Amino acid sequence: MSEPKNPSTVSRRGFLKALGVSGAGLLVPSGAAMAQDGTPGPDDGELATLLDLSKCIGCGECVNACRESNAAKFPEPKKPFPDPIPSRRAKNEDWSEKRDVEDRLTPYNWLFIQTAEVEHKGEMLEINIPRRCMHCRNPPCANMCPFGAANKQQNGITRISDKLCMGGAKCRAVCPWHIPQRQSGVGLYLHLLPRLAGNGVMYKCDRCHQLVARGELPACIDVCPENVQTIGPRAEIIEQARKLAAETDGYIYGLEENGGTNTIYVSPAPFDKLDKALGKTKSKGKGRPHLQPVKDVMADETNLATATLLAPVAGIAAGMLGVGAALFGEEKNGPKEDGNER
Ligand code: SF4
Numbered sequence: 001m002s003e004p005k006n007p008s009t010v011s012r013r014g015f016l017k018a019l020g021v022s023g024a025g026l027l028v029p030s031g032a033a034m035a036q037d038g039t040p041g042p043d044d045g046e047l048a049t050l051l052d053l054s055k056c057i058g059c060g061e062c063v064n065a066c067r068e069s070n071a072a073k074f075p076e077p078k079k080p081f082p083d084p085i086p087s088r089r090a091k092n093e094d095w096s097e098k099r100d101v102e103d104r105l106t107p108y109n110w111l112f113i114q115t116a117e118v119e120h121k122g123e124m125l126e127i128n129i130p131r132r133c134m135h136c137r138n139p140p141c142a143n144m145c146p147f148g149a150a151n152k153q154q155n156g157i158t159r160i161s162d163k164l165c166m167g168g169a170k171c172r173a174v175c176p177w178h179i180p181q182r183q184s185g186v187g188l189y190l191h192l193l194p195r196l197a198g199n200g201v202m203y204k205c206d207r208c209h210q211l212v213a214r215g216e217l218p219a220c221i222d223v224c225p226e227n228v229q230t231i232g233p234r235a236e237i238i239e240q241a242r243k244l245a246a247e248t249d250g251y252i253y254g255l256e257e258n259g260g261t262n263t264i265y266v267s268p269a270p271f272d273k274l275d276k277a278l279g280k281t282k283s284k285g286k287g288r289p290h291l292q293p294v295k296d297v298m299a300d301e302t303n304l305a306t307a308t309l310l311a312p313v314a315g316i317a318a319g320m321l322g323v324g325a326a327l328f329g330e331e332k333n334g335p336k337e338d339g340n341e342r
Pocket residue numbers: 055056057058059060061062063113128130223224225226227228229
């Protein structure tokens with residue numbers, strides 16, 4: 001079947017169906033990025049998003065839509081929290097009384113808007129930047145999770161299972177943008193050794209996996225009045241990003257960063273200027289990711305060796321924790337056939 005070149009120009013809901021995407025967990029757009037000899041290439045099946053920053057007016061509709069669409073996935077912690085032993089171990093983190101915070105990433109806010117004012121080519125520009133998980137092609141958060149709780153799906157979505165995560169925050173430490181955010185008092189650790197191991201669950205954008213699995217658009221993309229975001233097979237998104245950058249004399253972020261991500265920004269001003277401007281207004285820091293160049297974390301030999309060692313351990317841990325989750329009346333975070341997964 002022929003594929004539409006720009007999914008945002010076809011029916012917005014159900015556009016993935018138009019691409020030939022079906023099934024729940026393994027989303028593979030038909031014919032996506034096949035190598036010339038017909039063998040599957042490294043991009044096969046991965047969906048990427050393109051964000052045209054010249055269009056974003058900072059209205060925040062996407063932030064609201066994300067919160068509404070994903071509200072059922074947000075944590076409902078039990079209090080008081082167990083005190084970690086020793087006390088200098090991971091501190092409890094509680095966002096449950098600050099659920100309305102919208103100017104940074106939290107367990108209850110997986111998307112926020114940064115605004116940078118920069119001078120470029122003699123003009124002052126105000127650029128709004130929707131920020132969330134970059135959905136890296138080779139995500140250290142998933143490769144380095146000791147419990148196998150974070151995983152990358154074949155369709156390019158990286159997810160953290162709220163049923164398996166122990167809240168140790170390794171994913172946040174190794175993520176170049178420190179995206180995942182912890183909520184204590186929730187998750188499997190409460191049933192195991194709550195004072196000795198674990199500290200909650202890590203949360204971040206899961207790219208509305210349940211909507212994508214049904215062939216629908218992620219909520220933030222669907223609601224945007226300016227059509228800032230486009231989603232589609234990675235090869236096509238990259239082609240569009242390069243074309244847009246060439247036509248607008250713009251700049252691209254996400255092609256090289258951390259070895260390549262499935263979130264690609266195109267901006268009318270250079271990203272080093274945006275990053276500096278964010279630093280000046282304190283829009284960068286904890287829960288507010290930077291826009292700097294990022295080396296491929298998993299190309300580091302130590303990280304690669306750690307990930308290789310962890311892989312079987314994480315598999316066993318995930319299996320055991322999965323049994324634990326089942327025993328405690330919870331289930332592994334996999335798509336349900338009825339599409340009602342949280
Ligand atoms: S809804 Fe669209 S225009 Fe509004 S802030 Fe989000 S990305 Fe920007």
